[in-house]
Amino acid sequence: MVLAILVLLISAFTIPVKAATTFSDVSSSYRAAKEIYYLAEGNIITGSNGSFHPNSDITRAEAVSIIGRAVGLNGTQRETRFVDVPSTSFASGYIQSAFEKGFANGYSGGYFKPGQHVTRGEMALFISKAFGYHATTTDAAINELLSRHISEGMANGDFGGKELIKRADFAVFVARAINDELRPNYKPVYLxxxxxxxxxxxxxxxxxxxxxxxxxxxxxxxxxxxxxxxxxxxxxxxxxxxxxxxxxxxxxxxxVDVPEVPTTPPPTKNPLAGQTIVIDPGHGGTDPGALGSGLREKDVVLDTGLKVRNILKRMGISYYMTRETDVFIVLQDRPVLAQSHGGDTFVSIHANKFNGAANGTETYYYGAAATATNPYITKSKLLAQSIQKRLLTEWQLNDRKVKTANYYVLKYNSMPSSLAELGFIDNPTDAKKLGSSVWRERAAEAIVLGILDYYKASGYNVSSLYDKVRP
Ligand SMILES: [Zn+2]
Missing domain, CATH: 2.30.30.40 (SH3 Domains)
Structure with missing residues (x-):
């Protein structure tokens, strides 16, 4: 009886956090054993069926998942913005999070190429971005790793940036990035x-x-x-x-004041300084707009508008939103609010509804010169064309073209103005995108890219801003 209590007491104080993992192909004397088992202890790597496959190449999906777990990203499997990463992919959550955090970008055409093998240079860039070293080129990222003793380079002194990285080496680099006690010959710098x-x-x-x-x-x-x-x-x-x-x-x-702080270049002037973009999500409050597919237009366009706002904010471009919450604003007030808040460019966001079969994206401007209450017909047309083109590229919906209309917010505005109908809320194909936060983010990016194209065509040197639209 006494013994039993003692055993209970001991076990109460020695409950292990997690049973030690062992991989059949990583012996305790293996060159990367310390780092591999350090990551396994935190479930950052898990291996498969008791093996780690240390000499195998590593895929982009695996690499992003490992780094994602290391830095605590949300790995919940979910929809992604990449055409080749379905929500059912084991890595979908980490890939989408990594994209949102800006450390893993895709390829043109919306591909992520999850099965592609990772080079040592790509690994350096992943780590550099995920751990906040701010390098944006492979060479700079390799230097960041070398200066922190995360890498000591290859035996011949060359980092081997174009060579594929083995899973064992990948584990070594990630473990050293996490824990500086694992870095060889490294003395921590306390900033x-x-x-x-x-x-x-x-x-x-x-x-x-x-x-x-x-x-x-x-x-x-x-x-x-x-x-x-x-x-x-x-x-x-x-x-x-x-x-x-x-x-x-x-x-x-x-x-901590560190004597040798690298000098930062003076901030460059934002090429759109002095311009205020007005974002006008349609409807709101007692006016739900179009209803269909379980969606309300007022919610879809507000969320898209807020996403546009967040991008502009991040880019340091000034903006004004006619509504940022679910409130009703009469049409007549919208151009007045835009003008009184110093607006220069007006973009209204809506969703369409017809008979369930009609589908696609269209963008409007006011084009009746004879009753030119809005004098900016040519500029409004350019704005509408720019936004329509980008929306088609990002959303891939049916092209219903740029059109003219007498919509109040266009006709009675005092600045170049356009109105985008993202898609049809009662059409299943369009509604799938309207109802998806990931797709609304892409619509928001398209709208901002369209605004940049409009300014570029108007003679503004905005080329430095394109890279900042996506995080
Ligand atoms: Zn509407």
Whole structure:
């Protein structure tokens, strides 16, 4: 009886976080064993059927999933923006998250090529972007890895950027990027100091709660912070007795003055400085707009408009939205609001409805010169053409062309104005896209690209802005 209680007590204090993983093809003396098992401990790599296949090449889908788990991205399988990554793909969640975080882009035509094998250079770029090193070229990314001792280069001194990377080497690089204690001959540089705000803060071996704890810090403990991994930071106390990972949310961070801060180039002037884009999501409040396929036009166009706003905001372009919430605004007020908020270009967003069979995208402008209440007919037409063209490219729906109409927000406006009908809410093909957040994001990108095309054709040097439309 006494013995049984003792056993219970012991087991209560020794509940393992996770049973140790062993791969039949990675012995403890294998050259990358330490790094592979470090990642396995945090479920960042899982292998398959007890094997890791260390000498196999790694696919883009596998690589993005591993890095995604390392930095704590949302890996829930879901719809993606890529034509070759269905929601049922094991990597769909990580691929979509990685795209949204800007560290994995696709190829033209909307392809991600999930099964394509990854080169050492691509791996460097993935890691550099995912861990926030900000390199945008392969060469710069390789230098970031070398300077942090994540890579020591290949034996011949060449990184071998064009060679395919083996799964074992990929694991080594990711493990070293996460945990600087795994980097050979590396002395951490502490760019931030932290103070623990929680009454007791567990220190873990890796950047997630899956990793076991190796100690704890009490409130107000001073920390040196070496780097960030997702929502976690690798830290050491000032006595350097405990080094590990803590959740960033329980630490107040301050930057340390480091003498050799690289000089940042002066900010370049935004080529659209002085221009305000007006986004006008149609309907709202008591006016739902068109109804169909379980969707309401007012919701679809508001969300698309908010996505346009978010892109413009990120790009540093000034904007005004006639409505940012589900409220009713009379038509007559919309051009007035646009003008009173300094608008220069007006884009109204709507969805169509007819007989269920009609389908496609069309964009309007006001074109009746004889009753020119809006004097900007030529510019409005250019704006409508630019947006229509981009919407067709991004959405791939039926081309119902650029058209003229006497819509109030076009006719009585005082600036170049267009109105996009994204698709038909009562048509199954169109409604699938109207009802999808991923597709609405692409519509928003198309609208912003169309606006840029319009300004470019109007003589603005906006070429530097195109790369900023997508994160
Ligand atoms: Zn409408």
């Amino acid at each position: 931030q100091e932290g103070t623990v705000t929680a009454s007791s803060l567990l220190v873990r071996k890796g950047p997630s709660t899956i990793y076991g704890s190796i100690g704890s810090f009490t409130q107000n403990t001073k920390l040196n912070v070496s780097h960030t991994v997702g929502n976690w930071i690798q830290v050491t106390n000032t006595a350097k007795t405990v080094t590990g990972f803590v959740s960033k949310q329980y630490v107040t961070l301050t930057d």
